[in-house]
Amino acid sequence: MRRRAGVSRTRAVPSSVPAALSVVLCAVLGVAGCATAPAEPDPVPETTVPQTTAPEATVPVLLEIVQLRGDVAGGFVELRVTNEGTDELVIERAAYDSSAWSTTMTRVDEARIPAGARRNLRLQLPEPTCEPGPVEHRATLELADGSVVEGEPQDPLGQLDALDDRVCDVRAFARDVAGLAWLAPDIPADGSRAAVLRLEVSPAPGGGERLGSIDDVAATVLLTPTDARGGRLEALPVALEIVAGAAPTVIEVPLAPGRCDLHAVAEDKQGTIFRIRATAAGEPVDLLVPVPDDQRDALLGWVVARCAG
Numbered sequence: 001m002r003r004r005a006g007v008s009r010t011r012a013v014p015s016s017v018p019a020a021l022s023v024v025l026c027a028v029l030g031v032a033g034c035a036t037a038p039a040e041p042d043p044v045p046e047t048t049v050p051q052t053t054a055p056e057a058t059v060p061v062l063l064e065i066v067q068l069r070g071d072v073a074g075g076f077v078e079l080r081v082t083n084e085g086t087d088e089l090v091i092e093r094a095a096y097d098s099s100a101w102s103t104t105m106t107r108v109d110e111a112r113i114p115a116g117a118r119r120n121l122r123l124q125l126p127e128p129t130c131e132p133g134p135v136e137h138r139a140t141l142e143l144a145d146g147s148v149v150e151g152e153p154q155d156p157l158g159q160l161d162a163l164d165d166r167v168c169d170v171r172a173f174a175r176d177v178a179g180l181a182w183l184a185p186d187i188p189a190d191g192s193r194a195a196v197l198r199l200e201v202s203p204a205p206g207g208g209e210r211l212g213s214i215d216d217v218a219a220t221v222l223l224t225p226t227d228a229r230g231g232r233l234e235a236l237p238v239a240l241e242i243v244a245g246a247a248p249t250v251i252e253v254p255l256a257p258g259r260c261d262l263h264a265v266a267e268d269k270q271g272t273i274f275r276i277r278a279t280a281a282g283e284p285v286d287l288l289v290p291v292p293d294d295q296r297d298a299l300l301g302w303v304v305a306r307c308a309g
Helices: 019-029 165-176 264-266 293-308
Strands: 061-066 076-083 089-098 105-107 111-113 120-126 137-143 147-153 178-182 195-203 210-218 223-225 236-244 249-257 273-280 283-290
Touching: 019 283, 061 137, 061 147, 061 283, 076 089, 105 147, 105 236, 111 120, 111 137, 111 236, 111 273, 165 178, 165 210, 165 273, 165 283, 178 283, 195 210, 195 293, 210 249, 264 293
Parallel strands: none
Antiparallel strands: 061 076, 076 120, 089 105, 089 111, 089 137, 137 147, 178 195, 195 249, 210 236, 210 273, 223 249, 273 283
16 A cells, blocks of 8 residues: 655746846946846745645555456456455445556445455456566555555465456467357257357468467366267367468357256356367467357356256
8 A cells, every 4th residue: 555645846936147236237337228137026936736635544455356256257357355454444436457458447336344354346357458578457445534545456366467368368369370259159049959159260361371270169067069969078179270361160069058957057157168279380279268148148048948858
């Protein structure tokens, strides 16, 4: 935590020859046309521009950044605030700035944290910057009493450097190898047959050189790929070679429910985020590609109907 200090600005007054000295020189030298210099105005006193400052909060606070299982699919992060003081902490606004993310994350609502308690303040992650180098970040809490808490949050789960990996890895793969996008799927609402997802692979521009490959699409905790006879697979083999400048290819992924217990569907956190094993420049890469929200909702409804049939 630190106090925000106002910056003092002063205005300098230029120096000049005093008026009395000018009069004496004219009298001694007898210079024709020598006029008496106008009286020098009184010097302007130095002034300080007032600044609005927020006093440092006196209550000790522990700041941490964590991402929970339920945050992954929706792209959230938690600013965890622990009140280590003896009085209730009342937060009116929370903000989190990070070099890993394109804009400031803010939350404007009242959060009350009793002494000795902690609370997670959920923040929506913006687009990542995908910039190399260590992460520089800072959290700010504006309290109800007008004071401000600022500090660099701790990383208790060791997640900080990897929070943007999912998006940045897919973005790098699109730049160097191929773009990946889920097209409109075939998801029967009544659960009468298998659902089929369609993954479009669009190679990067070029002159026919081999850029990489899509090797397989792995099962999730909720959805399992199937073979042509409907047999369940740990991963759907693809073995697609990606050649620069080639036309897009669509991979069909037929699915069966991986679980039919209703609480697994109701509490699903990552069941529609598919792991795609691939290669880029001869090196293996794992890409996590979530289906769009509307497809996710349709898939969850299909699992329920399919399991009930």
